[in-house]
Amino acid sequence: MFNEGNFSKISEFIYRKSGIYLELSKHYDKLYKFINAKIVEMELSDFRRYFYILRFDDKDGSAFQELMNAVTVNETYFFREHDQFEVLVNNVLPELDKKRSSNEPLRILSAPCSTGEEPYSMVLYLLEEANLVEKRDIEIIGIDIDSNVIKKAQDGKFSERSVHAIPPKQLQSYFKKAGFSYSLIPDLIGTVDFKVVNVFDRADIRKLGKFDVIFSRNMLIYFDDASKKEVAMNFYDMLKPGGYVFLGHAEYMSRIVSVFKAKKFNNCLIYQK
Ligand SMILES: C[S@@+](CC[C@H](N)C(=O)[O-])C[C@H]1O[C@@H](n2cnc3c(N)ncnc32)[C@H](O)[C@@H]1O
Known part of the structure; x- marks a missing residue:
């Protein structure tokens, strides 16, 4: 369903929208799991359809928001530095x-x-x-x-x-x-x-x-x-x-x-x- 070609498309999209730079070697597995689960949950035929919705049919921004929530690293604690x-x-x-x-x-x-x-x-x-x-x-x-x-x-x-x-x-x-x-x-x-x-x-x-x-x-x-x-x-x-x-x-x-x-x-x- 999701392959390395798809990774480069979606990571470029994420980079343009959020500045977050994802690397194939470090982030492929995380995106693979997330996007395959989304395709099943949204009952879509394939990655192309998911990517289309993300770019052109995400009226309330919820697909983009869920993707962002999946790729951020949120490590923090009180009195850090x-x-x-x-x-x-x-x-x-x-x-x-x-x-x-x-x-x-x-x-x-x-x-x-x-x-x-x-x-x-x-x-x-x-x-x-x-x-x-x-x-x-x-x-x-x-x-x-x-x-x-x-x-x-x-x-x-x-x-x-x-x-x-x-x-x-x-x-x-x-x-x-x-x-x-x-x-x-x-x-x-x-x-x-x-x-x-x-x-x-x-x-x-x-x-x-x-x-x-x-x-x-x-x-x-x-x-x-x-x-x-x-x-x-x-x-x-x-x-x-x-x-x-x-x-x-x-x-x-x-x-x-x-x-x-x-x-x-x-x-x-x-x-x-
Ligand atoms: C590692 S945390 C740092 C939190 C806190 N500043 C600290 O130092 O403990 C990084 C945060 O940056 C957020 N982030 C990443 N890209 C962002 C963007 N384009 N706009 C706003 N927040 C973003 C992530 O969601 C994540 O929660």
Whole structure:
């Protein structure tokens, strides 16, 4: 049903739509299983018919969404690369707080947020910084192309592995444990606004408005150079003057575009507009 020729067609389609670059040697089996199961479930004759629906007859976008949900890698956990959250609350937000007018909220985007651990880590760090939170509105928005992870993020339920790096005192204060699952306390659910958004969809990202800070960690590694550049320039447009981008530790803006100014706080390299 699904063969290597089909793989190159669909991986090219996925790349064009999402920037995600799939390799035959690494991703063939996953796509083979997913697409064969879809062909059976949708009662289609073959791959050609499935691919036709995906491109020309996917009115509500559900076929594309399911395909995206199947190919994304969603690994994340609370306090991942925790020094960046420290720089955010101790250096970046206080600096921006001085620059912005007093009635303006500080706006932070987590793109991509996966199941929500990254933006909720920001919330937990901010809660320890009462000064900042009391005097200024801080809006946190999380986006991801995968609708399953956004649903999970909205539910606010996390696994033991996902919360392993949270210090016991904070874990006890902000989560309720039930079996092996940790639920955020109701006061914290809703402190992050989650949306399904593709970072390549210029119309959708424009609707999000302008941001002071963008965290974009561990997504660009899945893109090739041209896609990285496109997303970096989208982020540049989405930032307010003086705003910052945080990347994952293995990602360097200087290798992608030269429009940002690199700045070092403690041991963190971050990028200013
Ligand atoms: C490994 S997770 C990173 C999560 C978090 N930022 C972290 O570092 O822990 C990568 C996420 O990127 C998302 N992603 C991939 N391509 C995307 C795109 N074009 N637009 C938005 N999100 C995307 C995936 O769905 C996945 O949840």
